[in-house]
Amino acid sequence: MCRFNTISYLQTLYPGVDNNPNEAPLASFFLEKTVQILHDERNRFGNQKVLEFGGGPNLSSSLLLAQYVDSIRFCDYAQSNLTYVSDWIEQKSTVFDWTNYFESILTIAGTSKEKRIEWESRLRDALIRGGLSICDVNDPDCPILSGKSDDxxxxxxxxxxxxxxLTIEIFNETIGKLVRLLKPGGLLLLVMVRNESFYYVDAENFFCLSLDETKVRKALQATGELVDIHIDSADTTVEDQKRNTMSDFDGEMIIHAFKTIK
Structure with a gap:
């Protein structure tokens, strides 16, 4: 992961929701579904703490989450990604400019673009309260995954x-660890691509564990602690797949479920 180029990743994927032919359908689907789920379920989950696990340098979903909660604990494997998030919080002049992309998100959320500054302020406050942390699913002693239960x-x-x-076993174990950290009645919200085995950032090729709806649902059910499991999927078109030279996914999934209340 030390080969991961944060700047290239951001410049390639996040100029604006509709600006990148490789990723626009993907971004629109996930953002629309995330907006819908958070809005429809807002009276069901608490409004205090979010754990954003593996956020990368991407703040698009964080922007939405911050409108519903007070605190976001943002974690990622790559220190370079956390540094970029920290730079954005501190409003450094060299930071990636999220303006166009954030305004696209506000449009999807049915909110005036004039509220961008207000939304960004809420996001900064939430990230400051929650803090930034390193995480690694392949480390059995990962501090984040070993944290306080029901939190x-x-x-x-x-x-x-x-x-x-790296393996389906690690994926299943990670789902179980994440659910342990969730409060009873809390919301688990996952965004994934389907059947992807690789992706590129610049010329660097990265491994991806191929997952589909069946594997994901099996992992969620195996925890024995989740109810109301929903998986919304969208297939990529043949044209999308031909244009997409960055990866080989064939669909998109957004998954949400609630932890049982004992």
């Missing part, structure tokens, strides 16, 4: 677990 209202992970987990 978070929402656990969110986007494009992380399929890229980070």
């Amino acid at each position: 978070h209202d929402i656990i969110f992970s986007s494009f992380c677990l399929e890229a980070a987990c």
Whole structure:
């Protein structure tokens, strides 16, 4: 992962929701579904703490989450990604400019672009309260995954677990560890690509664990602690797959479920 180029990743994937032919359908699907789930379920989950696991340098989902909760614990494997998030919080002049992308998100959320500054302020406050941390699913002693049980209202992970987990066994174990950290009644929200075996950042090729709806549902059910499991999927078109030279996924999944209340 030390080969991961944070700057190239951001510049390639996040100029604006509709600007990149490789990723626009993907981004629109996930953002629309995330907006819908958070809105529809807002009275069901608490509003205090989110764990965003494997956030990368991507703040798009964080922006949405911050409108519902007070604190976001943001963690990632790569220190370079955390440094970029820290630089954004501190509003450094060299930081990646999220303006266009964030304004696209506000449009999807049905909110005026004029509220971008207000939304960004809420996000900065939430990240400062929660803090930034290193995480590694392949480390059995990962401090984040070994944290306090029943501690978070929402656990969110986007494009992380399929890229980070080296085996299906590690994926299953990680799901169990994340659910342990979730408060009873809390929301587990996962964003994933389907059947992806690799992806590129610049010329660097990265491994991806191929997952589909069946494997994901099996892992969630195996915890014995989740109810109301929903998996929304969208297939990529043949044209999308031909244009996409960055990876080989054939669909998208957004998964949400709630931890049982004992």
